[in-house]
Amino acid sequence: MITLSVLVRLPASVVTTFGAIMIVGHNLLDSVKSASPLWSILHAPGFVVNTPDHVVFVAYPLIPWIGVTAVGYGLGQVYAWDADRRRSFLLRVGLGLSAAFIVIRAINIYGDPARWTTQKSALFTVLSFLNTTKYPPSLLFLLMTLGPALILLSAVDARTPRALGPARIIGKVPLFYYVLHFALIHLLAVATCYARYGSAHWMFESPDLGHYPFTPPPGWGFSLPVVYLVWAIVVTTMYPLCRWYAGVKQRRNSPWLSYF
Numbered sequence: 001m002i003t004l005s006v007l008v009r010l011p012a013s014v015v016t017t018f019g020a021i022m023i024v025g026h027n028l029l030d031s032v033k034s035a036s037p038l039w040s041i042l043h044a045p046g047f048v049v050n051t052p053d054h055v056v057f058v059a060y061p062l063i064p065w066i067g068v069t070a071v072g073y074g075l076g077q078v079y080a081w082d083a084d085r086r087r088s089f090l091l092r093v094g095l096g097l098s099a100a101f102i103v104i105r106a107i108n109i110y111g112d113p114a115r116w117t118t119q120k121s122a123l124f125t126v127l128s129f130l131n132t133t134k135y136p137p138s139l140l141f142l143l144m145t146l147g148p149a150l151i152l153l154s155a156v157d158a159r160t161p162r163a164l165g166p167a168r169i170i171g172k173v174p175l176f177y178y179v180l181h182f183a184l185i186h187l188l189a190v191a192t193c194y195a196r197y198g199s200a201h202w203m204f205e206s207p208d209l210g211h212y213p214f215t216p217p218p219g220w221g222f223s224l225p226v227v228y229l230v231w232a233i234v235v236t237t238m239y240p241l242c243r244w245y246a247g248v249k250q251r252r253n254s255p256w257l258s259y260f
Contacts, residue, residue, distance in 0.1 A: 019070025064136045094150030101143035112138040172246045
């Protein structure tokens with residue numbers, strides 16, 4: 001966001017091109033191996049500080065994420081276009097990105113540090129094909145996710161389906177949701193620990209990077225259906241809070257509300 005505050009002084013086309021070059025080209029740097037803290041901050045997750053007393057680890061390198069931010073800024077400009085032109089653009093670009101993912105991933109040479117391989121079954125081979133790198137986001141990960149997202153935006157541009165109404169509310173206050181849902185999830189984990197073990201000290205312990213952000217207690221972990229149930233509970237719980245805050249932002253025009 002700090003970088004974008006500078007980039008917005010440039011024409012939107014320049015900002016978008018800058019971001020696209022970063023997204024498409026940053027995987028060329030995957031072969032560079034460096035223990036430099038600066039390199040960890042810029043491109044490859046790694047340690048900035050690693051001593052017996054303190055550990056600082058970079059999980060979100062700047063180069064690919066700044067590129068995504070810049071392209072997102074450029075995409076926002078299309079919402080000043082007339083509706084037909086905008087929907088056509090979103091659909092064409094979305095289909096193009098999705099097709100590019102399939103072609104580049106099939107070639108299996110560039111776009112992600114992890115290559116896909118033939119597995120024991122067709123299903124697991126497909127999963128290997130789809131198993132791209134999110135941290136930092138590879139070119140293929142972004143093609144695979146942003147392409148379908150643009151197709152969806154084109155499909156719902158004329159009218160938001162009733163079933164997606166709650167998602168629209170949450171989308172109006174994304175940072176509010178993002179920050180608060182972490183606190184809610186942690187609170188649920190603490191409550192679960194107390195109910196199951198009579199203590200929750202594990203939820204506040206990170207003795208090393210391998211145990212970040214918490215130290216799992218004995219037998220910790222749940223089946224996938226339970227995980228989805230917790231996800232549904234969190235989203236359902238957050239919805240009325242997001243609806244309330246969206247109303248606050250609509251009723252008041254304080255510039256500070258625009259940041260959260």
